[in-house]
Amino acid sequence: MSLLRSVKGGARAPLVIAVTSGKGGVGKTLTTVHLAVAAQRLGHSVLILDGDMGMANVDVVLGLQARYNIRDVLDGHVSLQDIIISGPLGIDLIPSGSGISSLTSLTYVQQQQIIDQISTIEKSYDVLLIDTGAGISDTVTHFCKAADKVLVVTTPEPHALTDAYALIKVLAESHDIKRPHLMINQTRSESEGLKTASRISEVAMRFLDVQVSHAGNVPIDPQVPKSVMQRRAASEQSTFTIAGQAWTQVARKLLGSSEPSQRVDAQDFWRCLLWQEPVRAEGAK
Ligand SMILES: Nc1ncnc2c1ncn2[C@@H]1O[C@H](COP(=O)(O)OP(=O)(O)OP(=O)(O)O)[C@@H](O)[C@H]1O
């Protein structure tokens, strides 16, 4: 049993982290993949759910080709287990693509079928990472609401910051998510990252009464686009790059600061996602 599971008192529910952003293109997918690599190297088994219906591309970044996705499961062609693909370093992926938005509008019987299938699968994982896609659509906010932790990714660029703040506001005011984590990506210096994070944190505390937790900064690193081009983002080498080391620190922080999951069992994340029921104690995030 891994450290994370024992932290949770033996419950077999994986820690669910939703990686999200206000503005697109700020580095969610790469953050998801690098956090997965880091978590795996720290001894945790990891499943990624590609929840970005507009630009589902975790499979591409992992150097994989998805044959099926959630749509095929909903259409009844294959089981959920059948669509999971194994990536580099033992990271598993549920490719979901355009089917993902349908998850929140299923019939009761369909929901129950998905939940039954999921319960057998997710017991094998310590961490479930979700690349939610950008913005404040229902699919994105549903994922955030159902997750144990929400990681908002932004760059220091003004538009990205404004959109990150707008997302934090919606998550707080409409979905009661009051303790999001924040990662500043593509920073030009550590002080730029720290200043950016404290600006958002101060404004969120002052105007929203939201406590934003700074998960760390990842510098702009020319190795990152190179590794994407070579389809080697999820490799051991990528953890030795400057950005890779920073992502590992972010993973340590997110996994290390694990409060016990509020979810009772492994199915609760999915129940919450599909039914949008409050399954955890208030103020858990
Ligand atoms: N730390 C970094 N250093 C250099 N380039 C980076 C860094 N992080 C991300 N990038 C570059 O930014 C681009 C966008 O990253 P990514 O695809 O992860 O963003 P995204 O938020 O998932 O985008 P979308 O909203 O379209 O899904 C990538 O091509 C990647 O090469």
Ligand SMILES: [Mg+2]
């Ligand atoms: Mg993406």
